[in-house]
Amino acid sequence: MSVEDRLRSELHREADSWTPAVESSLSRVRTRRRRGQWAAGTAAAAVLVVVATSAGLIGTAQRSGPPAGPTSAVAESLVGRYAGKVDHPARLAGGWALRFRPDSRVDVEAPAGYQGVLSAVLYRTDGDRLTTTLFQEDVCSGAGVGSYTWNRTATGVRFRTSNDTCTAREQFLTETSWASTP
Amino acid sequence: MRRDAEAEFDWWYRSAYPQVARAVYLIVRDRGHAEEIAQDAFLQMLRHWETVGWYEQPGAWVRRVAIRMAVRQAGRERRRSSLEFLARTPPADQPVPARPEVLAAVGTLSPMQRAAVVLYYWSDQPIQEIARTLAVSESTVKQHLFRARTRLAEVLREEVGEDVG
Numbered sequence: 001m002s003v004e005d006r007l008r009s010e011l012h013r014e015a016d017s018w019t020p021a022v023e024s025s026l027s028r029v030r031t032r033r034r035r036g037q038w039a040a041g042t043a044a045a046a047v048l049v050v051v052a053t054s055a056g057l058i059g060t061a062q063r064s065g066p067p068a069g070p071t072s073a074v075a076e077s078l079v080g081r082y083a084g085k086v087d088h089p090a091r092l093a094g095g096w097a098l099r100f101r102p103d104s105r106v107d108v109e110a111p112a113g114y115q116g117v118l119s120a121v122l123y124r125t126d127g128d129r130l131t132t133t134l135f136q137e138d139v140c141s142g143a144g145v146g147s148y149t150w151n152r153t154a155t156g157v158r159f160r161t162s163n164d165t166c167t168a169r170e171q172f173l174t175e176t177s178w179a180s181t182p
Numbered sequence: 183m184r185r186d187a188e189a190e191f192d193w194w195y196r197s198a199y200p201q202v203a204r205a206v207y208l209i210v211r212d213r214g215h216a217e218e219i220a221q222d223a224f225l226q227m228l229r230h231w232e233t234v235g236w237y238e239q240p241g242a243w244v245r246r247v248a249i250r251m252a253v254r255q256a257g258r259e260r261r262r263s264s265l266e267f268l269a270r271t272p273p274a275d276q277p278v279p280a281r282p283e284v285l286a287a288v289g290t291l292s293p294m295q296r297a298a299v300v301l302y303y304w305s306d307q308p309i310q311e312i313a314r315t316l317a318v319s320e321s322t323v324k325q326h327l328f329r330a331r332t333r334l335a336e337v338l339r340e341e342v343g344e345d346v347g
Contacts, residue, residue: 003331003335004331006186006284006305006338007288007299007303007334008303009302010283010284010285011208011284011288011300011304012304014208014285015204015207015208015304018203018204018207018213019200020199020200020216020217020220021217022195022196022200023201025199025203025217025220025221025224026196026199028221029195029221029224029225029228030228032221032225033225033228035231036225038228072254080303087204098337104193106342120196122193122196122197123213124190124193128259131197133197136197136200136201136251140206141304142201142204142247142272142304142305143201143305143306144198144201144239144241144242144305144308145197145198145239145241147238147239163238163239165305165306165307165308166306167343171274
């Protein structure tokens with residue numbers, strides 16, 4: 001095995017051995033942001049907020065529940081389940097289904113026996129533009145999100161590449177005929 | 183922050199944070215530091231969200247910020263523990279293990295070489311994007327990759343294969 005192949009293999013193995021905690025870190029970032037905003041405010045404003053909070057006039061917002069859905073009203077039209085027979089890439093060959101949910105998550109149904117990581121897949125749309133983390137924890141490990149354009153067809157949906165460094169995901173989405181299914 | 187802008191930021195955070203944190207980890211070799219650096223980068227993103235949120239690829243923006251922070255951190259670590267780094271490379275008069283660990287060998291590279299290797303061989307980024315991330319020219323990126331591969335080949339006692347695109 002060449003240096004390059006060993007590098008790729010070992011870097012991927014090392015990176016995939018760690019699953020960073022997303023929600024707790026997001027909470028910390030938001031907390032730090034709020035502290036920074038407080039520090040930048042006046043002392044009088046800070047005192048007023050503290051007093052009002054103590055008197056129960058201001059609630060403490062707790063972020064919980066599923067992530068917010070797509071922000072574009074048009075995005076709702078991609079919601080649904082689509083099935084297709086994937087031929088390319090060969091390592092993903094077989095029958096797949098993608099369910100785009102209103103809460104920005106994608107449920108991925110893989111062929112029987114597929115061993116990859118298919119959880120926590122996200123998507124968002126802005127008009128006819130789609131951004132997704134599909135396969136980011138799997139065959140696209142190391143790549144960022146993929147950007148595509150999408151449009152409805154008579155039987156389902158079609159994707160075209162805008163920007164994606166993951167060839168496997170690009171082939172999976174753009175070279176498969178995705179048909180709407182119940 | 184408006185509620186829809188908040189939701190958009192949260193989406194980008196959830197989609198990009200794992201890969202950004204992993205890329206930083208591969209450079210600084212410490213998960214705790216990697217989490218801190220990645221969160222610092224996303225905090226910058228949150229502070230500038232009114233602008234960054236309009237970019238076509240906010241995830242690419244925060245990754246660039248995080249990688250630059252990681253390179254600076256790795257540089258500080260390297261200067262602070264230069265003797266430790268030297269110790270990772272067996273001196274010439276000591277026997278070299280038959281197959282030294284690849285990742286340990288990556289740890290002997292300079293921070294910029296390490297970042298170039300991670301972005302090229304793990305993130306599969308093109309040279310142009312790596313240059314933009316590291317704020318150097320494309321020829322500089324190619325030099326970093328060439329020197330890194332040569333250095334790794336020496337440590338690993340392997341042949342250097344493909345040319346860098």
